[in-house]
Amino acid sequence: MQPIRPVESLLVVENLRIGIPRRWRGPLLLVDKADFDLRRGEMLGLVGESGSGKTMVCRSIIGTLARRGAAVLSGSIRLAGVELAHAGEALWRTIRGRRVGYITQSALAGLNPVMSIGMQLGEAIRQSGASGHAAVRERALELLEKVQIRRPRVVLDQHPHQLSGGMRQRVMIACALATRPDIIVADEPTTGLDVTVQAEIMRLLRRVQLETGAAVLLVSHDLALIDAVCDRLVVMHAGTCVESGAVDQMARPQHPYTAALNRSRIELAPAGSELVTIRGRPPAVGGWSPGCRFAERCEIVADDCRSGPHPPLRAVADGHLTACLRPHLVEGLR
């Protein structure tokens, strides 16, 4: 049973399966059953451990799975009604970097080291249809001011290595904004940056979001950060979405994995107290057993958790979905 999607959904991901095709045998599954929606003007957090499939989901939204040898196997990715799951490169070129902006984890990897900031911004700006040297430069300056870069005229002629990590991430945001996208996908945009810079970048993202009305998909393994800045969040475990809801709802998790993530949060624990850890390791990609993929690590596991397909997401409250068969027992784990 699929939950009813609210009308304002800009992006709807349904039953998405991503894998790497292999010769002589079935594909290696990286994501199996990802379900979530992104609404206009919201900031949605996507959390999960390394290897849970967060980055693959991001790549499927900007159409760069093929660069990693992966492909959408089945399911649906609809951007404002347009089906993108099996879109060809021609269609992607009208979406990627135009309607969907992308901010990578490492701005150093995301920017071209041998092009000046002005040239890279210019490329992005021309994507949106602007032309003429003066107009493009004018717009580039405007974008750099929007992301609060001081001395934008100087920065335009500089190269990425001359900027600090925080400045580079601002430039990435400016590039993503150049085409006035509907969606900005930010994959761990502040990992590796200092806390003060992280705070600035998050405030900036939040501000440009309010100004431009773009929806932001913020991917992070840092639950504290997601909790602080996002409106809603989706939790991924072993290639599937196990719980989603508004940040306030998720403070009372309805899935044992989210509950465990919450309890292992260091900033919430009293100093020196025994921290809760999640049993075992996430199941290895390709080694998923039938039933719930969290079963081996779960404290409230029962026999019916270990057979059949992975439990589907179902609503426990308005807008709050969980894939746990016994959400009422999760209360006892908090």
Place this chain on the structure above:
Amino acid sequence: MKPPLLSATDISVTFGSGDARVRAVRDISLSVGDGESVGIVGESGSGKSTLARVLVGLESPEAGTVALRGRPIFSGSQAYPGASRREVQMVFQDPYTSLNPRMTALATVSEAVRFRRRCPRAEADGLALELLGNMGIGAQDARKKPRQLSGGQRQRVSVARALAVEPSVLVADEPTSAIDQSAQAQLLNLFNGLLRRGLAIVLISHSLAVIRYLSSRVYVMRDGAFVEHGPTERVFTDPQHEYTRMLIASIPSKALRAPEAGALAASRVP
């Protein structure tokens, strides 16, 4: 008065020369007692990793003395022969680059055991397995190489390696920043157990949450110098230096939702 377990006095480190001279660490002094956990918090480029490398003897300071129980280990670039560096061990930020990719976890730790005591290989392997077991690495995982282990497991192997030489002080440089939250919790639980058994830990981190959780005293470092130092709880609840206040204001909180709000944005954007 009994001298502290580990003390560093007036440490200065300079890199480069001429116009390119960078004073990475400026006249820093700190001390750690038995079983005490001291935190050093600061941002990238503040010199905290350089300081860590000085404490374990990987970097020789331009000036200053590092002493163990009052006896100098080295002073400036001069090392005292016979002084034991073994007692101060380090855990690095990235376990993947600090472990030998061609050695199993067991071989890595066993080698360190035999560095400490001359014993037959079988005996060393036994001790190494026990150490790894204490770190939550079972006999099966112990026979794996770093690339077959998860990030958290790798980090616990490097802790086991550091403990194999029976140190009294562990200097951990950003031990939790490359691993997942649950693995982080596991590592911090281990550190807590080690503290209870009397090991002293110098924890270097940019994560205020990790420092607040583990360290009883904290030094706040900026541009190579300490700007503030004191009991962790006091520094967090009543920071005296403007920079400390700014760090604490940057801890993710709902305040980040309000664009432009707070002293932070105002201080950086003219």
